[in-house]
Amino acid sequence: MSILVDKNTRLLVQGITGRDGAFHTRMMKEYGTNVVAGVTPGKGGQEIEGVPVFNSVEQAVKATDANASIIFVPAGFAGDAILEAIFAGIKLVVCVTEGVPTLDAVRAIAVARTHNTRIVGPNCPGVISPGKAKVGIMPASAFQPGCVGVVSRSGTLTYEIAANTGEFGQSTVVGIGGDPVIGTSFIDCLKMFQDDPETKAIVIVGEIGGNDEERAAEFVQQYVTKPVFGFIAGQTAPPDKRMGHAGAIISAGSGTAEEKIRAFQSAGIDIIYEPEQLTERLRAKL
């Protein structure tokens, strides 16, 4: 097993004809992901990297039975693209696009809930179940099949952490995204990892802003029996400054790294201060 994506994933790429869409379609195909269709309105009938392009998600799903979608369309259109995927019956939507207006995300997530669709992101690197499927923009070389589940608000930091799981490799790595409002939370992933027999340990990669880490810590304390490791970025971040991610901001003194580290510690989560320490810690617990 693994979570969210695997060999049964039949992927649709929304915005396949753009620079990033086309590039990552090739990378995902090379990785072995079953990319079955692409969508760019007006470009229907073309092929990109051997993948048929359709004018609409509905047409693409009808023709190819796609069951997951990854979105590369520009920020102003991403909310609508997510809704198009939901309305066409897609059950997993990974939104890579950065800079999506918060209210668009709020709306799309509200609709997704009533349709039982899972949204990952926006502003996320995607999901990879190493050796099975990559639905995202992460470099393949950082990932190895294995037993550590990684869930992270970050992109490149996730690759760094994953690369340090050493000989244990990863069952699935989920980049949930750095925006204030995202479709999939730490807790959503913790539930799935806890239930996934292939996952033996879990790493949570958090950062300043919000309190998703604190809620994740509570959940770990109550429900997670597997070893959990935690990393929090932003201990040196100044207050009231948005640190790149729209969601990474300490405001009114809350959302600090200290609070999150404290919450992790009191939930029995093993804190990692240097990414490269992860390997030995895993060795100690597994």
Add this chain to the structure above:
Amino acid sequence: MSILVDKNTRLLVQGITGRDGAFHTRMMKEYGTNVVAGVTPGKGGQEIEGVPVFNSVEQAVKATDANASIIFVPAGFAGDAILEAIFAGIKLVVCVTEGVPTLDAVRAIAVARTHNTRIVGPNCPGVISPGKAKVGIMPASAFQPGCVGVVSRSGTLTYEIAANTGEFGQSTVVGIGGDPVIGTSFIDCLKMFQDDPETKAIVIVGEIGGNDEERAAEFVQQYVTKPVFGFIAGQTAPPDKRMGHAGAIISAGSGTAEEKIRAFQSAGIDIIYEPEQLTERLRAKL
């Protein structure tokens, strides 16, 4: 049994302090309906006809466990009143108010569906299960406990028809309302009547406009095993004129009484041309 309302109905009256709200609260109480609460913002703490008044539906439900609501508030506020009832967890909302903007009804009905709330109306006389509960504005004298289920788009015509069920009386009489967009359709009621062991025969009282009667006829043909009688008002109505009810209009040649009578006939529904004929027809079939 019976459908929609009975002795377990704990009724809330929204707009209880208005002329009609207060009058019909007394009439419903006199009939034996368990009216447990009323709501009029700003009048919380008062009593009307011995019924405690609250400022909000939420407070009323918390204090009295009301499970059904009847709405008498003015047209401009009725849509919001329905939503307030839905959000407070009420599962049956009867909207008597006439003149509710169509888009308000559309919105409220869309929300009701996601909350599993049944809306009857707007612009309807309500529901009565004779001898058990009256949630509406119909005159008690027209109704007798019995075995005929009546469903109607009209108000007074319904009383007329019900009064002509003679010795058979009525299990439940539902006035679904005369607006183009209403929460409960003929089919919804036909399903319930078909499943209600106490109902032995069903009368559908339709009128010009729309095609709810035609869809009801199809449903009767496929699923209803009980004897069904049909009455259609508006055989002499001119085209393109709204006949009182917002929904009663023949437009672009469709929605005529002839079409509906034909649909009823081909579904094996026994057509009643004069309300007073109903008694003998029931005698013939029951």
Add this chain to the structure above:
Amino acid sequence: MKIHEYQAKAIFSDTGIPVPREKLATAPPEAKKAAEEIGLPVVLKAQVLVGGRGKAGGVKKAEKLEDVESIAGQILGMNIKGLEVTKLLVSECVAIKAEFYLGITIDRARRKPVLIASAAGGVDIEEVAKKTPEKIIKIEINPLLGLLPFQARNVGMALLSEAKLATEFTSLALKLYRLFIQRDCSLVEINPLVLTGGGTLLALDAKINFDDNALFRHPENESLRDLSSEEPKEIEAKNAGLSYIKLSGNVGCIVNGAGLAMATMDLIKRFGGEPANFLDVGGSSSPEKMVTAMRIILSDPSVRVILVNIFGGITRCDDIAQGLIQAKNEADIKVPIVARLVGTNADRACALLADSPVLSATKMSEAVKLAVARAKEAE
């Protein structure tokens, strides 16, 4: 509430939906002046609140300036389905590559707005829907989300194939939907929506109907009302809270409830009579409303008898009886009155009418038969 094409186009224009250059004229010289300003050829279109004006000769093209006045003269004053043409729209003549239909309305069965589009534009869409339903595109709109850009774009792609035009269509359809919602319409329609020779989309015709139930929150619509196209007595009735429609028979009727009113009319016909009107006194009755109802009905000289059929619920029979007595006191009513009052406070009503010359009945059939008989006697 219906409004004229020229009014709908002004609203479209405010909303950013492109319409042809055009001017309203109420007299032939005005039409000529408008044509000069717009440039020839022009199309002259009768402004009447009924369909089928094209077939009735109410839409004509003028190639030369000298023709404009004479054609305008033909159209102005024309009677189309009972309505006199008093206004004319002088419109630029647009080169047309393709014609489409685009409309938004409420689907009663689905209880939500629907967008309807078709590549078969410029013709009767009801006909298209009946004969070639495959040519109709129908998009259900979630009322909590509104028309979504991707939905509009997919329709645009289906109609226009080209991405650039689909984007133009999307923008236009979203504006049309916003208008539909913001002004509480029951129908907005562009038929035809044309692709011009210049390659852009243009609303060649425009139709907007407003939801009567929502007019109270749109005072801006009142100034758009064309009272000349409405029956004065129907307006008077509406202002009094009554719903009245004039018919051609001689049995006047006053009923509470639209369904019962129609059923009463149907029964009059069934028993050999002809209803003179539809009249619903409405839910909350008052004696004053009865007085108005009587006056309106009696102003129709064909009326030979008044049938009052009331099944009291919200309406109280004593209010009705009170009104009847008051009406009789205020005016010398010559025609006989047949009253059948049952339901809420029927006993009190009975007592009130005991000494009056009003003929009473308890069954509906009885009352109708009595009224029909009196009407026949009086003719």
Add this chain to the structure above:
Amino acid sequence: MKIHEYQAKAIFSDTGIPVPREKLATAPPEAKKAAEEIGLPVVLKAQVLVGGRGKAGGVKKAEKLEDVESIAGQILGMNIKGLEVTKLLVSECVAIKAEFYLGITIDRARRKPVLIASAAGGVDIEEVAKKTPEKIIKIEINPLLGLLPFQARNVGMALLSEAKLATEFTSLALKLYRLFIQRDCSLVEINPLVLTGGGTLLALDAKINFDDNALFRHPENESLRDLSSEEPKEIEAKNAGLSYIKLSGNVGCIVNGAGLAMATMDLIKRFGGEPANFLDVGGSSSPEKMVTAMRIILSDPSVRVILVNIFGGITRCDDIAQGLIQAKNEADIKVPIVARLVGTNADRACALLADSPVLSATKMSEAVKLAVARAKEAE
């Protein structure tokens, strides 16, 4: 994006939310003139984009006209949390019966807008929420429905008890919500919302933050931006598609990804160094962006070393290497550069940098230690 109180109040006023009579002043005589027009007493309020101006002495009342100029002189030019006060709001002094808090923001955990209200207004709401959470009313808003009138009214009843005032509150709250949605805000706040001596509601203060991600569809917000309150280098970076924040250390860093950039800063600190900045080159990198990043970092005279830490994904390492080479070609860079490039196209990047003086490392810890060591040597 934050805007000033006076700007937020202008928007409130346009939206129909009542605000006090007030005028902006940038010099003491102007303040005096404003006070004359408004009428005494007045309150003078420093306009700065940070909280806590009251405690810092930036809000003062003037009873007499002769005091206005001197108090204005005290406040203008004041430095509040590093920002100079250049604008002053002269506001009428309102008689206050009660003070409330009203705000709308996005609840990250619930993923929807929330309305927050409290009878404890005029004070730090975060404090109230922490110490006396029972004084906070929090209403979840279904984003597909918006704030519903009954929800607003129920809050109004809870705060104000009286039906008439609750209705006034409802209208105000609905306007505030409409504003929140229509202008893509991340926060709208009235603290305090006051019940005046005259018995009406008034927004005595106003705060609006816009969602940065949605600014692209609100060109009207650009003119509201107060560039004087932003670090010029941060603006330059943003214009180049970079995310840069100046810090006080001497290890400049260029990283791709916000999380990795923060982790790099944290590791510099952990290994005994001090980061000079946060800099995320963003997802789609190009050599030009790297050149700009280098220029921005080098303009900080404290910087003794540049640490480039890239884990390639969307970002391609060869683009980064290209940029480094280009930057070195364009300017004479004196400080050492430590680069750690792994992931997409790392091999090509390696080849490009083979002959350059850039110090390479493969592990993050190694690179950070090297950079910290070089920075220490250079001091």
